[in-house]
Amino acid sequence: MHIIFQQLLNGLSLGGVYALEAVGFGLIFNVLKFSNFSHSAIVAISAYFGFFISRYLFPNFAVTLLMTAIFGGLIGVVIEKLIFRPIRLKNAPLTLFLVNSITAAMLVQQVFAATLGSDYYTYPEFMKETAWRLGAFTVSKTYVIMLTISALVLLFLSYIIRKTKIGIAIRAASSDIRTPSLMGVNVDFIVSVAFFLAGILGGITGYLLGMTYSVDPFIGSMILKGIIAAIIGGIGSLGGGVIAGLLLGATESLLISQIGASLTPIVVYSSIIILLLIRPEGISGKRFIVKA
Amino acid sequence: MIELIGCTVRYGGITALDNVSIKIPDGKIVSIVGANGAGKTTTINVISGMVKLAKGSILMDGESLTLPPHRIVKKGIVQIPEGRKIFPTITVAENLILGAFIIKDRERIKANMERVFKLFPILKERMNQPGGTLSGGEQQMLAIARGLMSDPKILLLDEPSLGLAPNLVLEIFDMIKQLNREGLTILLVEQNAQKALNISDYAYVLETGRIVSHGEGSKIAGDPVVKKAYLGIKEV
Structure with a gap:
């Protein structure tokens, strides 16, 4: 029994990271209507950044996590300015955004492979004790912390998106990106904020993944699970992405404990295909109309 | 006062506005009439900064007004766009808050919201509904209310009566007169x-794209040449 409980907790905390990925991906999709694979570049760059600062500068978990989050946000802003803004201002077709986002992801991956690819990088041990004992249960501290952080970050983001004027402008821009400027909204700035927020999520994702596993050039490709969660959740619905992320993480983890690590992905991926055949709008149930 | 001087706009090879000069004196109602594709919306978009001039200039109280759209709003010039352009997924209240985006003071935003609710009581009833669930008439009211949220000095109204039932059209025109007063x-x-x-x-x-006639509203309304032009339009 307690093995299942532990698996569930592990799964949920991994699911929390999928949820971060799903929301980071979904946020940009909502505003600019393209699949932003360059989110994986932010995750990878941040994973290395988090490793280097925690290993060589400040061996403190909270400080380095916060620094990596902000760093990820800034990388998001830079990527948008470099590769998306120029084509947006020229009204380029959405396909071009997609191509640029994939190219950026590949570029970053290959740069890391060429420079740091021969080694694995392991984050320092932040805690002396890695587990809490609660009666018969043993709870991994790392997993509890991961889940807590994901939850806090998502609550923070939800507050910004729901309650602030910038958040309202982001939601307005997701249905119509031109009109907010008639209300005095600087749309370029709103897009930057969206990339900053998504980048913060990417930075935290990179840090948490780097801390849980180890850092290699292909760590960014782990956002694929988050993209799947965003789609199962019903793309366009950030809340749906969170639920789908948690479900995906928990399901994976429980399946691994029952049928093993090699069969699990096969079962998971085929279930997703079947789920989307039955319910193409995802679990949130909102039909999303892609404009182009 | 806003002044357009010799404004020309081209979309690709097509000239949408050709050497148009217009004056909008403070406190007045100035209208631009004409058929579909005459360049009416382009004129409004040029003032709003949504469309770039190929030639000519726009002045506000003698100073150049060539700014990006969000800065034009800060000058007190607000466009109520054609087709209302209500944000369908956010609530009526959020549409209004967005209208006051340039205002930092929360109390002022609240006061402005109370003011537009007095003008359009139906919006208060609907304030927590998504904008997309409103009827066409309600959306037009919301579009005007949203425009008023930033305390503008000049309103640019693009086809406010389009697609509305006749009694609503009268209501909207009355509202425009009242706002002007x-x-x-x-x-x-x-x-x-x-x-x-x-x-x-x-x-x-x-x-x-060209101005073919101008004058006092009542004179234009009675001008046989203009009337003829309008008969032509009605046949289309």
Whole structure:
């Protein structure tokens, strides 16, 4: 029994990271209507950044996590300015955004492979004790912390998106990106904020993944699970992405404990295909109309 | 006062506005009438900064007004766009808050919201509904209310009566007159020429990007040449 409980907790905390990925991906999709694979570049760059600062500068978990989050946000802003803004201002077709986002992801991956690819990088041990004992249960501290952080970050983001004027402008821009400027909204700035927020999520994702596993050039490709969660959740619905992320993480983890690590992905991926055949709008149930 | 001087706009090879000069004096209602594709919306978009000039200039109180759209709003010039452009997924209240985006003071935003709720009580009832669930008339009211949220000096109204039932059209025109009496300067673009001319101090007639006639609203309304042009339009 307690093995299942532990698996569930592990799964949920991994699911929390999928949820971060799903929301980071979904946020940009909502505003600019393209699949932003360059989110994986932010995750990878941040994973290395988090490793280097925690290993060589400040061996403190909270400080380095916060620094990596902000760093990820800034990388998001830079990527948008470099590769998306120029084509947006020229009204380029959405396909071009997609191509640029994939190219950026590949570029970053290959740069890391060429420079740091021969080694694995392991984050320092932040805690002396890695587990809490609660009666018969043993709870991994790392997993509890991961889940807590994901939850806090998502609550923070939800507050910004729901309650602030910038958040309202982001939601307005997701249905119509031109009109907010008639209300005095600087749309370029709103897009930057969206990339900053998504980048913060990417930075935290990179840090948490780097801390849980180890850092290699292909760590960014782990956002694929988050993209799947965003789609199962019903793309366009950030809340749906969170639920789908948690479900995906928990399901994976429980399946691994029952049928093993090699069969699990096969079962998971085929279930997703079947789920989307039955319910193409995802679990949130909102039909999303892609404009182009 | 806003002044357009010799404004020319081209979309690719097509000239949408050709050497257009218009004056919008403070406190007046000025209308631009003309057929579909005459360049009415382009004129409004040029003032709003949504469309770039190929030639000419726009002045506000003698100073150049070539700014990006969000900075134009800070100058007190607000466009109520054609087709309302209500944000469908956010609530009525959030649409209004967005209208006050340039205002930092929360109390002022609240006060402005109470003021537009007095003008359009139905919006208060609907404040927590998504904008997309409103009827066409309610959406037009919301579009005007949203425009008023930033305390503008000049309203640019693009086809406010389009697609509305006749009684609502009257209501909207009454509202425009009332706003003008309260001190707002209004530029009104309309295909519903007769009604627009009736409430206008001054009017311009646009045809394929050029001004073909201008004068006091009542004179334009009675001008046989203009009438003929309008008969032509009605056949389309």
